Amino acid sequence: MELADFRRKIISELTPIAGSADEARAMERILLEEVLLMTPAQAFARPEFEVPDFIEARYAHILERLRGGEPLQYLLGHARFYGMTLRVTPAVLIPRPETEQLVDLIMDRFGSRADLRVLDLGTGSGCIALALARSLKFARVTGVDVSEAALEVARANAAEQGLDVRFIQGDILDLQAIPGEWDVIVSNPPYVLRSEAAGMERHVLDHEPEGALFVPDDDPMRFYQPAIDYWQSHHSAGGMLFFEINPLCARLFTGADIERDFYGKERFAIYG
Numbered sequence: 001m002e003l004a005d006f007r008r009k010i011i012s013e014l015t016p017i018a019g020s021a022d023e024a025r026a027m028e029r030i031l032l033e034e035v036l037l038m039t040p041a042q043a044f045a046r047p048e049f050e051v052p053d054f055i056e057a058r059y060a061h062i063l064e065r066l067r068g069g070e071p072l073q074y075l076l077g078h079a080r081f082y083g084m085t086l087r088v089t090p091a092v093l094i095p096r097p098e099t100e101q102l103v104d105l106i107m108d109r110f111g112s113r114a115d116l117r118v119l120d121l122g123t124g125s126g127c128i129a130l131a132l133a134r135s136l137k138f139a140r141v142t143g144v145d146v147s148e149a150a151l152e153v154a155r156a157n158a159a160e161q162g163l164d165v166r167f168i169q170g171d172i173l174d175l176q177a178i179p180g181e182w183d184v185i186v187s188n189p190p191y192v193l194r195s196e197a198a199g200m201e202r203h204v205l206d207h208e209p210e211g212a213l214f215v216p217d218d219d220p221m222r223f224y225q226p227a228i229d230y231w232q233s234h235h236s237a238g239g240m241l242f243f244e245i246n247p248l249c250a251r252l253f254t255g256a257d258i259e260r261d262f263y264g265k266e267r268f269a270i271y272g
Contacts, residue, residue, distance in 0.1 A: 001056065004047035007032075010059065017066050027072055034076055035059055082131035086157045091149035092125040093212045098261045099188055102244050102268055103131045105259060106184060109240065114138045117180065117236070121172050121187035121227055122146075124212060126154030126165065128186055133163045144170040144178065147211070172223045175230040183236045188244040189223035190215050196248075220249045231271065240272030 001009070010031060014024035032038050035058055036051070043049075065075050073079040073094045078087055081095040082103055088094055110116060114137035120129040123143030133141040143165055145151050151167050158165045170178055172189060192213045215222045224243060231241040243253070250258050250266035261267035 001051050002047065003036075003043060003049040003051055006051045006056070006059075007043065013063055014066070030072060030076070030080075031059065031062065035062070079125075081125075081127045082134070084127075084130060084134070084157075084161055086125055086127055086130070087153055087160065088125055089149075089153055091147060091209060092153050093209065095125060095127040098263075098267055099128065099244060100131075101261055102186065102188060102242060103128060103135070105268060105270065106132060106186060106242055107135055110136065110184060113183075116140070116183040118142070118184045118186070119178075119180070119182045120144065121175070121185065122189040122212070122223065123154055123167065124150050124188075126157045126167065128188065129154070129165050129167075130157055130161055130163050132184070132186070133158075133165045134161065141165045142180075143167045144172075146171045147209075150209075150212075173226055175226055178230075180234060181236050181239075182231075182234055183239045184242065185227065185231050185235065185239070186242040187223070187227050189227070191220070191223075191244070191246040191249070193217050193220060193246065193248065220246065221252055224253070228271065235272065238272070240270060243269040245269050 007028060010028045011021065011024045014027050015021050018024040018027055029040050032040060032043050035055055036043065062075060066072060071094055073088050074090055078085050079094050082100050086095065116136055116139045118132050118139050118141040120141065120143040123129050123145045126143050129141050129143035133139055143154055145154065146169065148169055151169060154167045190211065190213055194214050195217050228241065244267060245253060247265040247267060253269040256269035256271050258266050259268040259270065
């Protein structure tokens with residue numbers, strides 16, 4: 001099968017799984033790099049390339065697992081975030097593009113400064129902590145998570161990226177146990193309301209860690225308020241607090257600057 005036909009086949013078969021042609025194309029680009037070891041530009045330049053049978057067979061195996069509900073990133077064992085390829089397992093959430101915007105907001109305000117003390121609460125795979133350690137000048141970055149399994153993933157990612165980030169076990173609900181004064185505190189904690197589960201994709205509900213996703217409908221600030229309280233007593237002069245938030249709950253972040261994501265949703269709250 002020629003590559004042009006193979007690509008059309010992939011998008012056609014992935015669209016029902018992904019839910020839209022745009023999402024299918026995004027998955028197709030990942031598969032091109034993973035299965036064919038080609039960038040989209042290389043694939044575009046070689047439409048008549050004859051795809052080997054073993055490549056078609058590997059794709060068929062991946063497709064079967066995708067139809068069974070496995071997220072592509074867990075299936076491959078890695079995800080792209082802020083220019084890095086990071087390890088992901090079912091112990092951590094798959095990094096989202098919106099969260100890259102959270103890093104951008106921090107870089108916009110602190111990118112020219114050096115020797116910052118940065119705390120990432122609910123670090124998961126370590127994606128935010130590692131992106132900031134990679135992008136800020138001589139930053140001292142600490143990532144905190146309650147899950148030891150998540151911290152193992154984060155530490156492995158730090159080692160693979162060659163980045164010096166300290167990862168420690170801790171609970172957002174008990175932050176006073178973490179000493180220090182911080183220039184930047186950032187968090188993308190669980191924020192999906194339990195009532196939203198009915199409208200979510202099965203591959204998210206069945207495979208991504210529930211504890212990293214949901215909060216009770218009657219307590220949407222469960223992880224935010226302790227972080228706000230901690231920041232108020234542990235920030236440096238000029239220090240700031242950055243959150244990724246649920247757009248449905250943006251009105252609860254009184255006193256914060258609210259920023260929209262690239263979909264136009266109120267996705268980020270900034271204090272300081």
